[in-house]
Amino acid sequence: MPRGSPSPPPSSTIMANILVAFVCLIFIGPSSVIPVSAQSDSTAPAKSFPAFTPSDNYLINCGSTSPTTLPGNRAFQPDETTAKYLAYSGRDLHISAPDNKNVPSPMYLSAKIFDSEATYTFHVTSPGLHWIRLYFYPLQNNEFNLQTAKFSVSVDTLVLLRDYQMEKNEPVMKEFLVNVTTERYAIKFAPSQGSIAFANAIEFVTAPGKLLDYSVPLLFPVSQKFDLSTSNFETTYRLNVGGAYLDATNDTLGRSWLSDEPFRNSATGQAVTVQPSVIQYPTAGGSPLIAPPTVYSSAVKMADSETTIPNFNISWTMDIDTSYTYLIRLHFCDIISKSLNELYFNVYINDKMAISGLDLSSLTQRLSTAFYKDFVIDASSASNPLSVKVSPVNDVQGFKNAILNGLEVFRMNNSMGSLDGQYGVDGTKSSGPSKTVAYVGFAMMFGAFVGLGAIVFKWQKRPQDWQKRNSFSSWLLPLHAGDTSFMAGSKASLSRKSQFFSSNMGLGRYFSFAELSDATNNWESTAIIGVGGFGNVYYGEIDDGTKVAVKRGNPQSEQGINEFQTEIQMLSKLRHRHLVSLIGYCDENTEMILVYEFMQNGPFRDHLYGKNFPPLTWKQRLEICIGSARGLHYLHTGASTAIIHRDVKTTNILLDENLVAKMADFGLSKDCLANETHVSTAVKGSFGYLDPEYFRKQQLTDKSDVYSFGVVLLEALCARPAINPSLPREQVNLAEWGMQWKKKGLLDKIIDPTLVGQINPESMKKFGEAAEKCLAEYGTDRPSMGDVLWNLEYALQLQEASLQGKAEEENKASSSPVSPAIVAPTPAPVPAPSTPDNRPVSTPEQTRNPAELQTIDDHSGTKMFDQFGALNGR
Numbered sequence: 001m002p003r004g005s006p007s008p009p010p011s012s013t014i015m016a017n018i019l020v021a022f023v024c025l026i027f028i029g030p031s032s033v034i035p036v037s038a039q040s041d042s043t044a045p046a047k048s049f050p051a052f053t054p055s056d057n058y059l060i061n062c063g064s065t066s067p068t069t070l071p072g073n074r075a076f077q078p079d080e081t082t083a084k085y086l087a088y089s090g091r092d093l094h095i096s097a098p099d100n101k102n103v104p105s106p107m108y109l110s111a112k113i114f115d116s117e118a119t120y121t122f123h124v125t126s127p128g129l130h131w132i133r134l135y136f137y138p139l140q141n142n143e144f145n146l147q148t149a150k151f152s153v154s155v156d157t158l159v160l161l162r163d164y165q166m167e168k169n170e171p172v173m174k175e176f177l178v179n180v181t182t183e184r185y186a187i188k189f190a191p192s193q194g195s196i197a198f199a200n201a202i203e204f205v206t207a208p209g210k211l212l213d214y215s216v217p218l219l220f221p222v223s224q225k226f227d228l229s230t231s232n233f234e235t236t237y238r239l240n241v242g243g244a245y246l247d248a249t250n251d252t253l254g255r256s257w258l259s260d261e262p263f264r265n266s267a268t269g270q271a272v273t274v275q276p277s278v279i280q281y282p283t284a285g286g287s288p289l290i291a292p293p294t295v296y297s298s299a300v301k302m303a304d305s306e307t308t309i310p311n312f313n314i315s316w317t318m319d320i321d322t323s324y325t326y327l328i329r330l331h332f333c334d335i336i337s338k339s340l341n342e343l344y345f346n347v348y349i350n351d352k353m354a355i356s357g358l359d360l361s362s363l364t365q366r367l368s369t370a371f372y373k374d375f376v377i378d379a380s381s382a383s384n385p386l387s388v389k390v391s392p393v394n395d396v397q398g399f400k401n402a403i404l405n406g407l408e409v410f411r412m413n414n415s416m417g418s419l420d421g422q423y424g425v426d427g428t429k430s431s432g433p434s435k436t437v438a439y440v441g442f443a444m445m446f447g448a449f450v451g452l453g454a455i456v457f458k459w460q461k462r463p464q465d466w467q468k469r470n471s472f473s474s475w476l477l478p479l480h481a482g483d484t485s486f487m488a489g490s491k492a493s494l495s496r497k498s499q500f501f502s503s504n505m506g507l508g509r510y511f512s513f514a515e516l517s518d519a520t521n522n523w524e525s526t527a528i529i530g531v532g533g534f535g536n537v538y539y540g541e542i543d544d545g546t547k548v549a550v551k552r553g554n555p556q557s558e559q560g561i562n563e564f565q566t567e568i569q570m571l572s573k574l575r576h577r578h579l580v581s582l583i584g585y586c587d588e589n590t591e592m593i594l595v596y597e598f599m600q601n602g603p604f605r606d607h608l609y610g611k612n613f614p615p616l617t618w619k620q621r622l623e624i625c626i627g628s629a630r631g632l633h634y635l636h637t638g639a640s641t642a643i644i645h646r647d648v649k650t651t652n653i654l655l656d657e658n659l660v661a662k663m664a665d666f667g668l669s670k671d672c673l674a675n676e677t678h679v680s681t682a683v684k685g686s687f688g689y690l691d692p693e694y695f696r697k698q699q700l701t702d703k704s705d706v707y708s709f710g711v712v713l714l715e716a717l718c719a720r721p722a723i724n725p726s727l728p729r730e731q732v733n734l735a736e737w738g739m740q741w742k743k744k745g746l747l748d749k750i751i752d753p754t755l756v757g758q759i760n761p762e763s764m765k766k767f768g769e770a771a772e773k774c775l776a777e778y779g780t781d782r783p784s785m786g787d788v789l790w791n792l793e794y795a796l797q798l799q800e801a802s803l804q805g806k807a808e809e810e811n812k813a814s815s816s817p818v819s820p821a822i823v824a825p826t827p828a829p830v831p832a833p834s835t836p837d838n839r840p841v842s843t844p845e846q847t848r849n850p851a852e853l854q855t856i857d858d859h860s861g862t863k864m865f866d867q868f869g870a871l872n873g874r
């Protein structure tokens, strides 16, 4: 075809465009600032928006004798004026220092020191969002070393700082955004035992309600929203990308914005600045309160976008604590284009596509117009460091550029109501100041004693041969790994009716054998829900009917003991939404019992074939595959050492009551230690899922799991076992058979008949490709679980896009403004399978209650498996 001659775009391109348009529409929810019409009055400069006046405005300069007025007309009051807010019965201690050029604000030059609990209580004129800003600087003085001071700060039902200590001899400002619902609001400073608390300044100021949107999309899974209305926030990073440090002079809400330079991979980006006065804000829903014009008037764009390799990412990385959920706000404003439609780029957060093909021109209809986008990164999918990348869309002709103007990262409080650690404020609330301190101190002391007692007790009843078995660490581990769980364990032993610990506490609880006998009705045989090499899995109920799965090891088998120890060690290190949680364990006498969360819907396999459960939809199957991929990805990358599951199969993927998939059975798992490039032990795992390279080289890598996962994908698509010896020879092995059809491009011929007509062809194509890549002959050719995950998420987006399209078509009456952009992609009719050969042949299973069947360790096709036994000896 001659160059430049227009050719009709292939249908896949149209599809991709529809998808891009659709994805944009998903991401840009109605809550974002999008002008609906393109009229010239739809935007306005910052100065035409009304200024914000906070209804509550408490500014306290602790330890000072005269008011200090800061830029922005913010007058901080001295102790004399603010004493009426303070309840404190300790010594009156305040210090001040002469003028010091090294502090960014005069507020740091005086401080109040508290030797016992001190509470500032404020009257709230209107409920809603408020800033709390706490200023700390360890001023030199004769009596106290403030740098070693250790204290907690809490409010109402929220912990702001716990056992906080200054890391450096530098001024620190901690900013929180809290939702105030009460008429009186108390900020409490509590010294840690034997220490003191201090503060240099305190702000408690109303924040505009429009600062937050209440329903924010999760980065993952896409299309899910996170409700922010019960959350409180701590500002972790606030960056003026491409610009200088900004303070209250430039931000009417008293925020400060740091330069992004220390966080940017500077080789790839170039700062660009325009006059702040050219920045426009959308009049419908927009506001300069979101971020001032000085933030939008600077940006980082791709350096030298005309170079020969102009397509790369500009990236920012920031350290975060992955045990929290974060709100990420990205600010954009096209200050670099000469005319509309020149800028078109992708935004990635943690290497996941956050915004595909961001087209500011079509969103704002004008250049130099502010736009922002929020995402929530759930703790379960967070990774450290947090990374944000922008890069041009590949196939755009001519212009290749990408920008970012501002970036905010907020930590959100956990379910304990804390922004710092795992403890809530309870127990420290109602009693008077000094009494509470004593109580806390006593509780801590008592907790430590009980903990010590427990260790001594455990030491005395250690297995006689513990040294031989080299098992001491795993055996003691559940008590000492991490302070938090240490305390948690102690509390459990305090109350006889021990409580349940949330999965992020780190470690499980100790059960007595009697307790577990009770829970399982004396190990009744009808309670058996699974049988494995190590022993049986029982259904049980503990406490007030909490359902659990109890795995009771068979003490005779040495292998069983090792697996028990491996598993308890593994599971105590691993916490993830897509891994089955360990609740506790029992090692009384020679018993080795693990207690897990109960997975209501049992193994994934039972929902695919052999059990007559209602068939899962394609979307459900995709979500289950994505969930298990996430679990595996976490195993491979989330812990300090990579962990290979070694037995990935559909019976080890369990489903909870909401069909959320979790990986189970780490009995075969092995740490892939740094000094071992691979693990070579006896071939374990299940036939039909085994990596062919594993046989050849006797080497196990994380890519072996990827291979097995490829088989799982085919199983989900075709609804038949990985090995079915009763089928004609060429069909016995699903991986081989499936790949034959995939190579012919006819994978759709062998899919589960209940899926026919349901799968969007593009989604099917993506999924088939993912499976094919996983099943590559050589490990090095297989993708990482992270890549597989991304492909599956993409397949899900494609499926959802088509579902949405269908819904739109059926619902033409609705005049949603977005509908013209979505053209329903009519799925090509999928031909019915020509033969019934792919139908499942149920494998003989023991008779069990299907709904409760789980963790079955069956090695399908044991006969064929035998031939590999010989390999072990090599």
Ligand SMILES: *[C@@H]1O[C@H](CO)[C@@H](O)[C@H](O)[C@H]1NC(C)=O
Residues within 6 Å of the ligand: 128, 129, 179, 180, 181, 209, 228, 229, 230
């Ligand atoms: C604050 O909390 C209340 C009660 O939980 C909730 O209804 C409201 O939406 C929240 N408001 C803000 C501004 O977060």
Ligand SMILES: *[C@@H]1O[C@H](CO)[C@@H](O)[C@H](O)[C@H]1NC(C)=O
Residues within 6 Å of the ligand: 243, 244, 245, 246, 249, 250, 294
């Ligand atoms: C911030 O405000 C001050 C005072 O108005 C001004 O001099 C300074 O240039 C502003 N900074 C930026 C980066 O615009």
Ligand SMILES: *[C@@H]1O[C@H](CO)[C@@H](O)[C@H](O)[C@H]1NC(C)=O
Residues within 6 Å of the ligand: 311, 312, 313, 348, 351, 352, 389, 391
């Ligand atoms: C930019 O980063 C994303 C996410 O890591 C990656 O998928 C993409 O290929 C990168 N683009 C370029 C041009 O390197």
Ligand SMILES: *[C@@H]1O[C@H](CO)[C@@H](O)[C@H](O)[C@H]1NC(C)=O
Residues within 6 Å of the ligand: 157, 158, 230, 231, 232, 413, 414, 415, 416, 417, 418
């Ligand atoms: C945040 O803390 C509050 C208590 O202050 C609690 O009600 C809320 O559930 C917590 N939010 C989350 C997401 O756990």
